[in-house]
Amino acid sequence: MTDINILLLMMIAGAIVATEVKDMLSCIVALGLVGLVQSLAFLVLKAPDLAIVQLVVEILSLVILLRATIKRGEIESEHRRDYFPMALGAALCVLILAAAYPVIRELPQFGHPIMRVASEYIEKGLADTGAANLVAAVILDYRAYDTLGEAVVLFTAVSGALAVLRRIGRKRTETMGEKG
Amino acid sequence: MNREPGMTLIVKTITRLTVGLILMYGIYIVLHGHLTPGGGFAGGVIVALLFVHLMLAFGKEVALKKLSTSLAGALESIGGLLFVTIALLGFIGGYFFLHIYGKGQPFALFGAFMVLLANIAISLKVGAGLFLVLVMIVLARSEDGK
Amino acid sequence: MTYLLCLILLAVGLYGVLAKRSIIKIIIGLAIMEYAANMLFVLFGYRINGRSPILAPDQQVLNIVDPVPQALVLTAIVIGLATTALMVALAVRIYEKYGTFDITKIRRLRG
Numbered sequence: 001m002t003d004i005n006i007l008l009l010m011m012i013a014g015a016i017v018a019t020e021v022k023d024m025l026s027c028i029v030a031l032g033l034v035g036l037v038q039s040l041a042f043l044v045l046k047a048p049d050l051a052i053v054q055l056v057v058e059i060l061s062l063v064i065l066l067r068a069t070i071k072r073g074e075i076e077s078e079h080r081r082d083y084f085p086m087a088l089g090a091a092l093c094v095l096i097l098a099a100a101y102p103v104i105r106e107l108p109q110f111g112h113p114i115m116r117v118a119s120e121y122i123e124k125g126l127a128d129t130g131a132a133n134l135v136a137a138v139i140l141d142y143r144a145y146d147t148l149g150e151a152v153v154l155f156t157a158v159s160g161a162l163a164v165l166r167r168i169g170r171k172r173t174e175t176m177g178e179k180g
Numbered sequence: 181m182n183r184e185p186g187m188t189l190i191v192k193t194i195t196r197l198t199v200g201l202i203l204m205y206g207i208y209i210v211l212h213g214h215l216t217p218g219g220g221f222a223g224g225v226i227v228a229l230l231f232v233h234l235m236l237a238f239g240k241e242v243a244l245k246k247l248s249t250s251l252a253g254a255l256e257s258i259g260g261l262l263f264v265t266i267a268l269l270g271f272i273g274g275y276f277f278l279h280i281y282g283k284g285q286p287f288a289l290f291g292a293f294m295v296l297l298a299n300i301a302i303s304l305k306v307g308a309g310l311f312l313v314l315v316m317i318v319l320a321r322s323e324d325g326k
Numbered sequence: 327m328t329y330l331l332c333l334i335l336l337a338v339g340l341y342g343v344l345a346k347r348s349i350i351k352i353i354i355g356l357a358i359m360e361y362a363a364n365m366l367f368v369l370f371g372y373r374i375n376g377r378s379p380i381l382a383p384d385q386q387v388l389n390i391v392d393p394v395p396q397a398l399v400l401t402a403i404v405i406g407l408a409t410t411a412l413m414v415a416l417a418v419r420i421y422e423k424y425g426t427f428d429i430t431k432i433r434r435l436r437g
Binding site for chain 1: 350
């Protein structure tokens, strides 16, 4: 259990570097560090499916962020410090941590989960679906509605990004001018 | 900047050697999704990363010749429609999303047939959609001249 | 103690959203909050000395880690990538129109 604590401390250090440093390239590289250490943490927590998906998703999001900022010549962020938003942010964070402490004491102890639904899925998973990977059996047979919802959200996000970035309509109205 | 698009010669040679291996690895993870860790999501993102790799190493014209934006949009829609069709086929047996052809032998490659088809549909959708988003973000500056 | 460290990660991401001026830093703060939320879910389902939820033909079923939070987090990771891509597309559009990523300078409404 101490190795998970060490990995979480590395993630916190990477996150603090990613939000505070002025140089934009260092911020994005620190975000990549946070994702990579999270993929290692998923391996330690016995979730190999999630480790694969987290690693490749991290690489793709780094490519998207780099392509949008560094190629456009924006290599440093702001120079001034406004004190009111910083104080407000710090106060809200302390408030959330103080409110979360009684909740943490009510949760079951780390390492002994109450598996009421999952014990039934584990016993009957192979016989009901024929899949040896229990996580795939859960997302594609027992809880397939959630996968359908995820497909809808992905489609909407891609359509929204395309609708924001279109140039064809604008170019035609700019060249047609008085005719259109 | 008027130089050759893409990266140096070393990167281009290694990309030519490893592109086929990455495609085979992605398809392997999708097809064995019900036996080993992986599944439709991981394989789909790996196939999207393959085309992103081509675009970064050779420039965007070569990558768009292999998979144009209209073909990527069509593949994403086909993947979504295939997933909904698999769900509606469950109405033959009784209720929505019932898997009627599954439950072959366990631990075999063509065991749970509907789970395999659903993995392929999801991988098409995720791969084509994410490649399309990245291409549009890159193409948004080409008519600006910045 | 482990839950508390994960909530501190969430608080660092929240500070990045509230107190920063550039849009890219706000997007980075939101991405850190998503990582913290997914990590918290998987921590709820861990069992000490458990095994990963993949069955093998020659071993017995004993002491498997909870597979339901892992199934929910699997879709959540891909959805997080899609929303980050949408936010970056919006940021690119704002940069083309106003010439800066600074949120205190984009207050004028231009048609």
